[in-house]
Amino acid sequence: METATAPVEPKTNYLNADYGIKSWLLTTDHKRIALLYLISITVFFFVGGFFAMLIRLELLTPAGDLVLADTYNKLFTMHGIVMIFLFLIPSVPAVLGNFLVPMMVGAKDLAFPKLNLASWYIFITGASLIFYAILTGGVDTGWTFYTPFATTFSNTNVVTAAIGVFIVGFSSIFTGLNIIVTVHRMRAPGMTWRRLPLFIWSNYAASVIMVLGTPVLAITLVLVALERLFHLGIFDARLGGDPLLFQHLFWFYSHPAVYIMILPGMGVVSEVIPCFSRKRIFGYNFVAISSIAIAVLGFLVWAHHMFVAGISTYAALIFSILSFFVAIPSAVKVFNWTATLYKGSITLETPMLYAFAFIGLFTMGGLTGLFLASVGIDLHVTDTYFIVAHFHYIMVGGMTTAYLGGLHFWWPKITGKMYPESFSKLSAVLVFVGFNLTFFPQFLLGYLGMPRRYHAYPPEFQVLNVLSTAGASILAVGFLMPMIYFAWSLQYGKDAGPNPFRAAGLEWMTSSPPPTFNFDETPVVTWEAYNYDQIDAPNEGVKVAG
């Protein structure tokens, strides 16, 4: 443990190695690029959240009184595009993954540092185009760009936004490619596949989806843009095109994209739970393989978004069964996390609170996903708030919670400073309470038949909508608090030391913040992942840095 007695001179680390603006904008250090991503997606998160607040304010009353119907269409579209493509997809992989993958495998950097920097510039270019589209009138197609509305009827900036998403897609491909190659080729001596932290396994699985799924979305958006610009008939039924083909191609990426958004979050939870239960994870192999299984099965279920679109009954049946299959590896993870807790020495630090919130909310989101995988129930609740609630339980309750948990867990490593413990616990509680208050009423609303994407609704739905909006305000406070105290901790936080949580993993065996090349010398791994029994054994704390 940290036994620093005399004040030592501050070690050179990746943050104080150089201060110039060029040293940041032209850096190839994966840790600095991770921080560039962190700052960008935090801005985008609050922009997307701003749109969400306007949506919730409009829905406070049954009448469409705050914004016009057209404006409302743009609000939910831009909320979706910003949150999915500019926040959720890059959140854990491009921020925490970028920072941690090389450190966890014991490498000096990602395999292709320049490509990594390029991916951030590509991301910013695409994001700028999306924001240009937003500022010059917005988009109203929904984040799904469904044809023929997007190609023929919408009068908004569809092409600009689509090109923006197309470009952002390449940044995600490059991040995924970098992660996969790094895991294959850059592991330290002794770091075998079965000694890899589960965070690596789940980011690896998500990267496979990024590399194989994103290009399909890219070409689909190219075809949409071509059709809209030149009035071609690829997806327009009047010209012989097939709108269903668009939906198939779109969801071929966009369903697996859900797993891009959730798998890295599962990786975070798999790190946090063992650390604060002081136990090796239960069923390491199963948790690792279930990530790969989710990635593979995730590619085979896309048409469950199209049960009401007019696909054949047999196709619906097959896709329904396959969708049920995805629940198996997901449940394996939940059961194994829970089993890890059994007889563990559990402490409720902030990351652990977030991890608990994740397990509960993800389970809710996952189980309601099974409702939607059954064709009969799906026909009843399609395009209602039931769907909205379901995927927010996964995206916000799952991924955003895991992202925040991970950010707290590795904040001492990233900055060398501790966050304030009481405020952060309060924020975790506020997020959990606010989230449930926002989205649980939406399950009821959807079940009662309130359709999504309308700015007005019958008065009998008002009580539940008011609850939801009230919850959203609490949630907003829960999200704003970390912003403030993280910034505060940079200046006033306690020094964290190399390993404040006595956690396992190579990233904790170097100083905080880490030196530019991560380790003073390349580590040699001779132990299993999550060797908490060894770390906690008396007189044998040798596996912990300090």
Place this chain on the structure above:
Amino acid sequence: MPDSETVSNNLKHHFANLEQQTATSKFGMWLFLATEVMFFGGMFVSYLVYRLSYYNAWVAGSQTMEITLGATNTAVLICSSLTMVMAVHFAKLGKRKLTAIFLIATLVLGMTFLGIKGVEYYKHWVHHEVPGPNFHFEHEGNFDPRHVSIFFTLYFAMTGMHALHMVIGVGLLSWLLILNALERFSAEYNSPVEIVGLYWHFVDVIWIYLFPLLYLISHRHTG
């Protein structure tokens, strides 16, 4: 510059040795090619779906293709793959002059392909076969000319994307030529040549699929 210097100048800081670096770059390119397969895959699936739906229109569209030009281009590309292999081979032997010669040959063949493709595009344009307001297709047989427009949309999308990749390939070859002239490569360090070679072969393989699908398989049919 001596060969050992090309190694020390090109070994990046985060790799243990050149073997690791080369293996890593190659693996990265293979993975990128997997991305590319999926990128073109979206268009191949669209092609398949519409070919099954609008078979007669597909036959009519396919019959407008000039097989001679397409076949010439196929031959040109296959030859360029051969010259690329030779360039990689001589780069590995550290023979800079021969590397340069074969890189130039590949470059010229690639440009030839693009030139012939341009002639084909021009002919389609003159015959009003480019989808859009000017599209006009002589109506004979049991099909809807609008469906032929979809054929041509996919034709231009697929061959256009392929041509774009060729243009990028030509750029990469020029970059290799410059590095080669600056004596950056040696028998020890030559992975950029090999990696661009992988890319070049991939682009050729895409064409090997495009040519039969767009030109050949419906050509003789009298639908």
